[in-house]
Amino acid sequence: MKAKEIIHLNNDKRKELNPENLKYYEDMLVYIRLSYNKSQEETEEILLELLEHLLEAQKEGKSAKEVFGESPRLYADQIVGEIPKMVTKERLSFGASIILYFLGASALAAGVIKLVLYIIGKSSLTTDIYLGSVFLKTIISLPLAFLLLYVLLEYIRWSLFRNINKVVEFMIFWLFGLITIGFFFALVYFTPEFGPLWQWPFYGSLILGTLLFALGYGVSKIKN
Amino acid sequence: MNLHTQLLKGVLEGCILAVIKQGPVYGYELSMILGVYGLVVSEGSIYPVLLRLQKEKLIRGELRASPSGPNRKYYFLTPEGEEALQNFQTSWEELKTSVDRLLKEEI
Incomplete structure (x- = not known):
């Protein structure tokens, strides 16, 4: 089975x-x-x-x-x-699919934000992006996302058999969410603009995000 | 942990192999059989041992339909398991003789 x-x-x-x-x-x-x-x-x-x-x-x-x-x-x-550990192949497909899902979700989120801005007339069809900056942000955000995910999982494992007050628990998750958002905003805000300039349409992000998601799903199915 | 539990821990693996040798069993059945012999402290304690024995390839699990309906994971002894059981039997006999001799002060 x-x-x-x-x-x-x-x-x-x-x-x-x-x-x-x-x-x-x-x-x-x-x-x-x-x-x-x-x-x-x-x-x-x-x-x-x-x-x-x-x-x-x-x-x-x-x-x-x-x-x-x-x-x-x-x-x-x-x-x-x-319980036996994952075999290397399962481990690789697991890790790769998480990376692809994360990148896909980031691209989709960026696409949706730009789509909304476009609809309400605050943004044009294309926006300027700097390839160097996009690359650097991607490289930094991946380990950051893994670290946050790891902290979250370890917290859940730690808290499972303890009866933590619901209000305290809510505050912890709220704080965690805030810190997460803060990190990524800081990353977007503080990364300098460099590298070749591209005119990138919002639907490009949507298409790219969908493709990355599909790819992540495909990779997660590779087993043994 | 009391004395009984501690002593049992060391021989539980061998006892489980011995039960499986008599015929394929599933987890619950195994714990009941061990219980009949007075060999189980907590029923759940057999599962970490079953996992370990599978990793060491001394037993293998196979999903089979049980008489009462649902598919159950039945455990079988592998050739390596047979060998391990024989080793256990030899060691146990030696240990038992030595301890008995000591306790009866026949040295």
């Missing part, structure tokens, strides 16, 4: 858990799935296996705590430690 089919099966079967077991299991599920360098198929296989075990135990009146232990995090760490 492919990872996707297993995920569907898991989604269906999970509905049979009682609320208490569901909470325990889902915390563990999110935590294990966020171990991003693990083989996805193997990850989903063990998750389904754990779910099926829990369902049978539930029929016998046992709780998730009795089956997997008092600490979901400790147990999840033991499982994660034993």
Whole structure:
């Protein structure tokens, strides 16, 4: 079975858990799935296996705590430690698709902003872009995006088994969003204009973004 | 961790291999069988071991239809697993004899 089919099966079967077991299991599920360098198929296989075990135990009146232990995090760490890592090919296609999605999303966002400006008459069909600046911004934004994504994932993993106040949580995400936007605005603002000048139409960004997205999707499908 | 759990940890791998040798089992079934022998502390503790044994190619998992309906992952012993089980049996016999002798003070 492919990872996707297993995920569907898991989604269906999970509905049979009682609320208490569901909470325990889902915390563990999110935590294990966020171990991003693990083989996805193997990850989903063990998750389904754990779910099926829990369902049978539930029929016998046992709780998730009795089956997997008092600490979901400790147990999840033991499982994660034993799941085989992604093979190099899976790792490369995973990394490349994230880069392509990110670039695609950036191009689409730029295209949409310029489209709106064009419609309300604040911008012409084409805008001036400096190839050197575009190149430099791309090179800097990629590691920056990866760093922010990494911080976000690590935060979610850290917070999963802690009961963090909803308001505090909201503030943290809000602050994180603000910092992210701030970084990228600073990048756009402070990058000097240099390199050859191009007249670039907004639909160019839209087309480029769509192509990059399609390419990212294609690359993510390459496995084994 | 109590003494029983600690001792069991060292031999759980070998015990799991021994159960699988008797015939293919799926996870829940395996934990029940171990339980009958009084060998399981927490049911979930078998899964990290099963993952490790698969990585070491001592067992392999295969999805099969079970009598009660859903597809289940059944575990089989590989030739390497058979060998590992034999090694475990030999070591265990030696260890058991030594410890028994010591405890009964027959040295």
